[in-house]
Amino acid sequence: MARLEEGALPKSTTKRLIKNLDELYKKDKNPLKLLSLLRLGIPSEFFKETLAESSAQVAGPREVILSEYLIAKSK
Numbered sequence: 566m567a568r569l570e571e572g573a574l575p576k577s578t579t580k581r582l583i584k585n586l587d588e589l590y591k592k593d594k595n596p597l598k599l600l601s602l603l604r605l606g607i608p609s610e611f612f613k614e615t616l617a618e619s620s621a622q623v624a625g626p627r628e629v630i631l632s633e634y635l636i637a638k639s640k
């Protein structure tokens with residue numbers, strides 16, 4: 566659901582899912598079937614972690630390297 570709220574799913578996929586969920590809900594209100602439809606209707610590539618997300622998760626303490634570049638003043 567977070568991916569849907571973030572807008573990570575294409576508009577066509579979202580429209581198709583809403584249409585299919587609406588049809589299924591009218592026939593059968595079983596929540597497990599609704600979840601199954603969502604799981605099968607969304608390609609697995611949308612659940613893979615992106616490079617930006619994986620690089621933000623580092624283990625261990627963070628280190629900050631402070632450096633200063635000194636330029637000699639000419640006289």
